[in-house]
Amino acid sequence: MxxxxxxxxxxxxxxxxxxxxxxxxxxxxxxxxxxxxxxxxxxxxxxxxxxxxxxxxxxxxxxxxxxxxxxxxxxxxxxxxxxxxxxxxxxxxxxxxxxxxxxxxxxxxxRDSVSWNVIVFGLLDHGFEEEGLWWFSKLRVWGFEPNVSTLVLVIHACRSLWFDGEKIHGYVIRSGFWRISSVQNSILCLYSEFDSLSARKLFDEMSERDVISWSVVIRSYVQSQEPVLGLELFKEMVREAKTEPDCVTVTSVLKACAVLDDIDVGRSVHGFSIRRGFDLVDVFVRNSLIDMYSKGYDADSAFRVFDETTCRNIVSWNSILAGFVYNQRYDEALEMFRLMKKEALEADEVTLVSLLQVCKFFEHPLPCKSIHGVIIRRGYESNEVALSSLMDAYTSCSLVDDARTVFDSMSYKDVVSCSTMISGLGRCGRSDEAISIFCQMRDKPNAITVISLLSACSVSAVLRTSKWAHGIAIRRGLAINDISVDTSIVDAYAKCGAIDIARRTFDQITEKSIVSWTVIISAYAINGLPDKALASFDEMKRDSYTPNAVTYLAALSACNHGGLVKKGLMIFRSMVEEDQKPSLQHYSCIVDMLSRAGEIDTAMELIKNLPEDVKAGASAWGAILSGCRNRLKSGIITSEVVAEVLELEPLCSSGYLLASSVFAAEKSWVDVAMMRRLVKERNVRVVAGYSMVLEGSIARKFLAGDKLNHSDSELNDVVQRLHRCMRLDDMVGPIN
Known part of the structure; x- marks a missing residue:
């Protein structure tokens, strides 16, 4: 006992x-x-x-x-x-x-209610949404009620599977769970995924709102591309002062500022987060600040936030890396990647996408292949964004076949990958392949796809194909509702030489932009109609559109090819007076214009007195060299210009060919021989020029220096075709 x-x-x-x-x-x-x-x-x-x-x-x-x-x-x-x-x-x-x-x-x-809740909760908590909802329906059939935790997970599963929110909302009300705050917020999250208007209506009906309720609706507005309404709701939240915003709220608000490029409001939110102590303790807030400043084109402030962040993660590094790329500060982006490797941080898919943008800018093919190797080794081949970025970088580096190999290896080719490949092939002159990929697309093309297709059609310069692409844009409802598509249609017709159709298409654009005006001015310029180009330039200004740098370049190009030196100089002067800072392209255009007019000395004086932040490129020096050939300037000037051109582009054949023709015009045969020797010694690949003319629906290419192995009758046919392609009635008078 x-x-x-x-x-x-x-x-x-x-x-x-x-x-x-x-x-x-x-x-x-x-x-x-x-x-x-x-x-x-x-x-x-x-x-x-x-x-x-x-x-x-x-x-x-x-x-x-x-x-x-x-x-x-x-x-x-x-x-x-x-x-x-x-x-x-x-x-x-x-x-x-x-x-x-x-x-x-x-x-x-x-079994009791707990038994059923254990099973439903367990399945939903491990991500088996469909099975969990099936057991939830059985639970209701057997007459048991879910507990709050299970119901919250059920609502989350409905959101993941895109179930009807109104049905689960009705069940919550009937079951008496509606007054519970966590359930209300879950229903609010469900609505916010699909309809920000319904989410706001439900939010307004809630008697008690906590910080989660406010944050959900603000995020809903940002995700549905209504950031202005999100900012207004945040201001209302601060004014009411009943609920304190938390880090999640501030992160959503900073995202809204990033979408709007509103750096002033972003700075105010940054100050608010400093006062509340969010920016020091929460890495998500700091990452959002980096992104906001980057999207607001203030990369220095973005880097300052990054530099002051002690709790950095991979997202912090990716944000600043993407920020430098977004602001076209590629050298600093590379430096950040070097520092990232020094910190022993492993690059992920987002890092590689940013690096591919840098490779695309510098046109470095070897790093592209290295990144491709990393994508394969890390198993990122299922990441469609990474593969699309890789294809884009490959085509920018003239590695079109490598890009095509990546595209063909993709098991599922979505609209983004197809659009990227179409754009890349068109950019590299392989328009037939680009059109073929478009015809094989399974997904419905979007505006970007159609713009890429139109760009490829403009490269082929086949009017019939451009009309076909125009028809696709009309059938998809993009030719009226999307100004970018309309502008691309105008550009495609212009590059096919159909300037009248281009103008009619331009006139049908209901809400024109500075981009569409720039395209029609360029259209007239490239088709040898400088007077109409300048008339459109004046018409644009009368309609209260302020020309940007690209518009000025189009107008200067029209003056250049039309020999309108005085008008070109006047436009250039007005650009400077209107505080538009000329770039190297503008100066190169003026140098080319002066050189074509025989004013070589003036062009030389301009090129030697450029602003400190502008350095003359090969195109500007090449323009002077071309002018030397036409005007037979002294050998001293020619030698100086040739030296500059070859130094800037030592592996480009055009500089050697132009220099050779200038020396030949001056009968300096020793220098001609020297140019040929340099081409061989430096292994420069000579690319022949060609002309392409349209005969009916077929574009025919005539390559410079190509030997025709045809009979006399076939050669006569070629000549006859060329004559048929000429439009004597469209020719303008002699250029002054």
Whole structure:
């Protein structure tokens, strides 16, 4: 009897120890206390302790120990207790052994609401949305109600599977769960995924709103491309002063500022986050600040935030890297990547996409191949954004076949990858392949796809193909609703030589922009109609459109090719007077214009007195060299210009060919021979020029220096075709 009393006291002490350890969250002590009871050989008959032990095993993910405890309970018949059966099923579900959890549920003789909630919660918590919702429907059929935690997960599953929000909303109201804050916010999240208007309506009807409610609706506005409304709601939240914004709220607001490029409001939000202490403790806020400043074209402030961040993660590095790329500060982007490697951080898909943008700018093919190797080794080949960026970089580096290999290897070619490949092939002159890819597309083309197609059609210069692409744009409803598509149609017709159709298309654009005006001015310029180009330039200004740098370049190009030197200089002067800073392209155009007019000395004077931040490129020096050929200037000027051209582009054949023709015109045969020798010594690949003319629906190419191995009759046919292509009635008078 004394012995029995002693064992009973020990059992009570161990039982109390287990319960106390559970209250304090000391799960190891819970399991060790139970093991002590087992080792002592004491018959333990308290069923209320077993759920605590299984909970401890679940917290520790001790699957094997839990199985052993379950086996001992089954031998002693404790599985008949509903609470024990529930704890066993819950243990397996939380350890990720869903099959054992479902088996334990099936073996239960009697079940209560907890039993069903354990299964539904476990399935949904592990991402099995469809199975979890099926069990949820069975739960309702059997007359049991979900608990709050399960219901929140059910609503989340409905959001993931795009289920009808109104049905689950109605169930929540009927079941009496509507007044619970977490359930209200879950329904609000469900609506915010699909319809910001419905989310706002529900938000306005809520009697009690917490910080989650405000943040959800603000984020909903930002995601649905209504950032202005998101900022207005944030201001309302601050004015009411009932609910304090948290880090999540500030992150959404900074995203809105980034979308709007509103750096002034962004700075105010930054000050707000400093006052609340968010910017120091939350890495998400700091990453959002880096992104906001980058999108607002203030890369220096973005870097300052990054530099002051002590808790950097891979997103921080990717944000500043992408920020420098976005602001076209590619050298600094490369420096950041070098620092990133120094910190022993491994590049992910986002990092590689930014690096590919840098490779595209510098046109470095070798790094593109290296990044391609990294994509393969890391298993990023399923990432469509990375592969599309890789194809874009390859085509920019003239590695079109490599880009095509990547494209062909993709198991699913979405609209982004197809658009990228079409654009790249068109840019590299392979318009037939670009059109073929468009015809094989499975997904519905978007505006960017159609713009890429039109660009490829303009390269082919086949009018019939451009009309076909125009028809596609009309059928897709893009030719009226999207000004970018309309502008591309005008450009395609202009490059096909159909200037009248281009003008008619331009006149049909209801809401013109500075871009569309620039395109029509360029259209007239490239088709040898400088007077109409300048008339359009004046018309644009009368319609209160302010020309930008590209528009001025189009007008200067028209003056250049039309020989209108005085008008060109006047336009250039007006550009400077209107605080538009000329770039190298503008100066090169003026140099070319003066050189064509024979004013070589003036062009030389201009090129030698450029602003400090503008350095003359090969195109400007090449223009002077071309002028020397036409006007037979002194050999001293020619030699100086040739030296500049070859230094700037030592591997480009055009400079050598132009220099050779200038020396030949001056009858300096020694220099001609020297040019040919340099071409051989430097392994310069000579690319022949060609002309392409349209005969009916076929574009015919005539290559410079090509030998025709045809009979006299075939040669006569070629000449006749050329005559048919000429439009004598469209020719303008002699250029002054």
């Amino acid at each position: 004394v012995m029995g009393s002693h064992l009973y006291s020990k059992l009570q002490a161990l039982s109390s120890k287990i319960k106390q350890a559970s209250v304090n969250g000391k799960w190891r002590e819970v399991v060790s206390g139970y093991s002590e009871i087992q080792s002592a050989g004491i018959q333990f008959n308290d069923p209320f302790v077993f759920p605590i032990v299984f909970k401890a095993c679940a917290k520790l993910s001790w699957l094997l120990q839990g199985r052993c405890i379950q086996a001992s309970l089954l031998k002693r018949g404790f599985e008949s207790y509903v609470s024990v059966g529930n704890s066993i099923a819950d243990f397996y579900m939380k350890c990720g052994d869903l099959c054992s959890g479902l088996r334990a549920f099936d073996c239960m003789n009697s």
